[in-house]
Amino acid sequence: MHVDNKTKSSKTKRSSNAHDRLLEVGVDVFGKHGFDAATTRMIAKKAGVNIAAIPYYFNGKEGLYHKVVGYIAGKLESQVKSTLVEIEERVAEGNLNGEEALVLLEKLLEKLINFMVGSPEAPRFARIVLREQLYPSSAYDILFYRIMAPMINAVSKMIATATGAMPSRAVSLCALTLIGQVIVFRVARETTVRALGLKGYSSDETAEIRRVILEQTRSMIEAMSRTG
Amino acid sequence: MHVDNKTKSSKTKRSSNAHDRLLEVGVDVFGKHGFDAATTRMIAKKAGVNIAAIPYYFNGKEGLYHKVVGYIAGKLESQVKSTLVEIEERVAEGNLNGEEALVLLEKLLEKLINFMVGSPEAPRFARIVLREQLYPSSAYDILFYRIMAPMINAVSKMIATATGAMPSRAVSLCALTLIGQVIVFRVARETTVRALGLKGYSSDETAEIRRVILEQTRSMIEAMSRTG
């Protein structure tokens, strides 16, 4: 086999650039065309490496795809990891009050919005994630366990704590609607941009989206707190 | 060329079943694999017609795809058309008060939820729509003008009327977050089902999703009405 990014080969400092370049280009080409329609020829050409490097480093097209999904999972994880850990710790301590939970929830959503809407790298990663949602492959689990489940869990817990509700299916559904309010701007970016006559998401528009979503989060939490 | 569904051939009553079967199967195969990866072989085989029928009826693979997207647009349109027309009429009359607008908004969202979450046909159509969102092709316009724009418009108008706000970018963004709360259950269906430990969306779960979204709609409208 070959060596990982981090455990370099014993001979050279950067064992092989081809390996890393294939991963990066794989994100774009698999994202744009999907697994079946993407061709190893496109990927190799864009990466500036020989086609034979794909079977060599990744045991073929499918092996490359799985590594690409893992690579994406790591990138997404890094965007929210610190906040997820903070939430986990505060929950473990057991002394989280409603106001603090709302602050943590807002912090997490803000990070999600900043990345999903504001980051120029988001579309590249989102395309593959959405393809896996549409039609899960054997790589779906990687995304579910590393990204989806931890996010839904954290949001649900913060909603429950902030509103004083017991964790329940209804709370989880609320968590999903909150996440939905963010991802719609990623999933339906083209539609949003065209419907609003934008040229894209500038930092002003990102800020306005953030404001709208956080406002709705607060009014939702307040309404749920009132009705119990 | 060939004849349309409606303007049958002069010889037989149902000019050609092959034409219609290709459309139906096209929805599934293009949805599952995407345009590039879908093969005319698969489609023809599943439809039980000869491969040569595709160039014959639709002028090739791309022609079939465009007809499939138009077919889907018609199906989605039919789900909400009556409510969209009702909203259009009431707005034209100019005597719509806030409560009535909220009722119409809820009616529209309910139809959207019932179809997107509750209908067994929704996944078939949604896959192609989402692919077009991900990476718009020349068929994207069909969906935008027939489905997306009218929906966003109607929801925005009802929010503005219900809250007494002037139509603005912020109102449109709110409309998108409302729509996002619905479509997340379609886009991230696999994730939702797995995270909540469901087997799928039963009518009970659809009802609970509807309840959660309509509750949040009301609390959003109330909050916006208060703050102006």
Add this chain to the structure above:
DNA sequence: GTCTATAGTCGGATAGAC
């Protein structure tokens, strides 16, 4: 209107030189 046969292209993977 539906079929078979086939042309012409392009896909992924491998072998083996260097």
Add this chain to the structure above:
DNA sequence: GTCTATCCGACTATAGAC
């Protein structure tokens, strides 16, 4: 570790029989 050359299978579309 990277290259060229090549195999073999699968693709879309067409031609022409029926």
